[in-house]
Amino acid sequence: MRYGKWWVTRRLTFLLILALFLVSARSGVNVLVGNYSGSTFLGVIPAVDPLLAIQSYFATGGLYQTAIIGAVLVGALYLVVGGRAFCGWVCPLGVVVDFANWLSRKLKIKRPFQGFSSSTKYYMMGIVLVGATISGVALYEMYNPVSILHRAILFEGVGIGAVSWMIVGILFLYELGVARSGWCKSLCPQGAFYSTLGKFSLMKVVANEGRGSIPKNIGEVCPEPAALVNILNHERQNGECTLCGACVDYAGNGSLSFTLKPGS
Amino acid sequence: MDTSVTQSHGSGVDRSAKSGRPPVGMTTTRRGFLSLGGFVGVVGGGVALAVLSSGAEKRVYAQRPPGALKEMEFISRCVKCGQCVRACPYDSILMGEPGSGVAPGTPYLVARNVPCYMCEDIPCVPVCPSGALDHGLTDINKATMGLAVLSDRENCIALQGLRCEVCFTACPIQGQAITLEYRVNERTRRHSIFEPVVHSDKCTGCGKCEHACILEEPAIKVMAVKQVKGKLGRHYRFGWLEEGQ
Numbered sequence: 001m002r003y004g005k006w007w008v009t010r011r012l013t014f015l016l017i018l019a020l021f022l023v024s025a026r027s028g029v030n031v032l033v034g035n036y037s038g039s040t041f042l043g044v045i046p047a048v049d050p051l052l053a054i055q056s057y058f059a060t061g062g063l064y065q066t067a068i069i070g071a072v073l074v075g076a077l078y079l080v081v082g083g084r085a086f087c088g089w090v091c092p093l094g095v096v097v098d099f100a101n102w103l104s105r106k107l108k109i110k111r112p113f114q115g116f117s118s119s120t121k122y123y124m125m126g127i128v129l130v131g132a133t134i135s136g137v138a139l140y141e142m143y144n145p146v147s148i149l150h151r152a153i154l155f156e157g158v159g160i161g162a163v164s165w166m167i168v169g170i171l172f173l174y175e176l177g178v179a180r181s182g183w184c185k186s187l188c189p190q191g192a193f194y195s196t197l198g199k200f201s202l203m204k205v206v207a208n209e210g211r212g213s214i215p216k217n218i219g220e221v222c223p224e225p226a227a228l229v230n231i232l233n234h235e236r237q238n239g240e241c242t243l244c245g246a247c248v249d250y251a252g253n254g255s256l257s258f259t260l261k262p263g264s
Numbered sequence: 265m266d267t268s269v270t271q272s273h274g275s276g277v278d279r280s281a282k283s284g285r286p287p288v289g290m291t292t293t294r295r296g297f298l299s300l301g302g303f304v305g306v307v308g309g310g311v312a313l314a315v316l317s318s319g320a321e322k323r324v325y326a327q328r329p330p331g332a333l334k335e336m337e338f339i340s341r342c343v344k345c346g347q348c349v350r351a352c353p354y355d356s357i358l359m360g361e362p363g364s365g366v367a368p369g370t371p372y373l374v375a376r377n378v379p380c381y382m383c384e385d386i387p388c389v390p391v392c393p394s395g396a397l398d399h400g401l402t403d404i405n406k407a408t409m410g411l412a413v414l415s416d417r418e419n420c421i422a423l424q425g426l427r428c429e430v431c432f433t434a435c436p437i438q439g440q441a442i443t444l445e446y447r448v449n450e451r452t453r454r455h456s457i458f459e460p461v462v463h464s465d466k467c468t469g470c471g472k473c474e475h476a477c478i479l480e481e482p483a484i485k486v487m488a489v490k491q492v493k494g495k496l497g498r499h500y501r502f503g504w505l506e507e508g509q
């Protein structure tokens with residue numbers, strides 16, 4: 001099934017997190033205040049995007065205690081639930097890109113470009129960190145489209161507006177008409193960071209022997225070809241998988257499943 | 265290389281599922297990451313990004329919330345979470361957008377629209393998770409969000425001899441951050457001119473004066489301390505001040 005149990009759970013999780021942010025932003029109830037870069041849960045638990053904290057540290061040589069705690073908590077969370085579970089379950093730009101991809105398929109748009117290789121994003125992450133270290137300015141975080149999007153959603157009207165949406169629009173069009181998974185698979189430094197965590201994380205998707213055959217065209221549902229290859233080959237996890245569960249749903253026979261255990 | 269997978273793995277997948285063998289031609293590639301080319305690319309790209317970032321220093325000055333670190337450190341420390349924005353009961357704090365001239369995602373104020381009301385408990389500071397707003401600031405009167413300057417002496421109506429005092433009255437550090445200094449109006453010879461004078465050691469840069477100025481464009485404005493303040497240097501001494509010590 002293309003839109004099975006995992007698809008529903010994943011979208012509901014995404015909506016729940018977004019709703020908590022929105023409610024806290026608009027009503028003054030302090031459930032989850034802030035945005036996906038940094039927030040406070042229930043008034044006490046801090047969360048900070050770890051890559052952002054690292055950039056900040058490289059640029060300024062210092063990091064405030066709350067930021068350290070917040071970044072460690074988030075890092076630990078994704079080490080359990082899967083590095084790029086952020087991409088599959090939380091990231092708002094991921095949803096925009098998914099929607100663009102869905103639309104592109106519906107409209108039968110021929111996308112001319114295969115996208116850059118999935119290792120490009122690691123170079124992007126390297127560039128971001130080296131740049132911050134040399135210049136002393138965490139420049140990327142100001143223009144990180146993931147952040148630009150969630151700031152646009154959550155801080156619309158308090159300084160944020162049209163330009164932010166335009167930047168998101170460019171990425172939407174890139175996915176719609178140019179390359180499938182063109183941003184997430186290949187370019188996003190944040191994705192690269194979570195992929196790195198994903199090499200060590202507990203939750204993962206595995207291929208099980210003797211549970212029936214894996215559909216031939218399963219590659220169509222996976223947004224990250226390098227992840228699917230990795231899983232089907234029974235190789236050591238390469239961290240590319242976004243834990244979206246599309247392949248688990250699509251196979252539907254247990255030949256692919258989530259598992260929560262260390263090692264490959 | 266991995267980009268070709270979608271087309272090539274049709275039959276391969278099936279085979280692997282049955283035999284447990286990795287299908288031919290399907291390998292993940294990330295081996296080149298530590299290669300010399302990659303290294304040069306990352307360093308080169310980093311330098312390019314650093315060159316781009318150097319422009320950040322030349323950005324238009326923005327009035328920052330209380331306790332903000334020095335501009336360059338502030339924009340990198342701040343995680344751009346907007347928790348200070350939400351904590352401010354007066355909605356004084358805005359968030360920078362690309363193209364706005366303010367470092368994107370960082371909080372700032374436009375005093376002409378909504379100044380800082382200098383809350384006694386400074387709610388915007390303790391919520392900051394990054395320390396970009398210094399938690400050591402506990403007395404709002406010690407904040408330096410900027411420095412007010414009577415930037416247009418030609419249009420300030422007080423300096424033309426009319427009674428205004430609006431900025432003086434608006435200032436929360438009453439009678440200290442702005443004082444009125446009077447002298448004879450040389451034009452009428454019968455009246456006085458009350459000139460608002462800002463004292464940098466007392467002004468917090470809250471912007472209430474700029475907000476209150478009755479002109480269409482305010483004649484008094486809050487700017488960065490660095491933009492406004494001069495520095496004497498070693499060659500000049502104010503002898504009378506030294507004698508007084």
Ligand code: SF4
Pocket residue numbers: 086087088091092093094095146183184185188189190191192
């Ligand atoms: S790769 Fe980047 S943009 Fe895509 S889902 Fe992951 S974090 Fe979001």
Ligand code: SF4
Pocket residue numbers: 329330351352353354355356357379380381382383386387388389404
């Ligand atoms: S001191 Fe009060 S009015 Fe001023 S920015 Fe902070 S919360 Fe807003």
Ligand code: SF4
Pocket residue numbers: 038341342343344345346347348349369370371391392393394395396397
């Ligand atoms: S609360 Fe601190 S880290 Fe968050 S936006 Fe404000 S200054 Fe930046």
Ligand code: SF4
Pocket residue numbers: 411412434435436437441442462466467468469470471472473474486
């Ligand atoms: S900015 Fe204006 S109102 Fe605020 S303390 Fe300074 S002089 Fe007074």
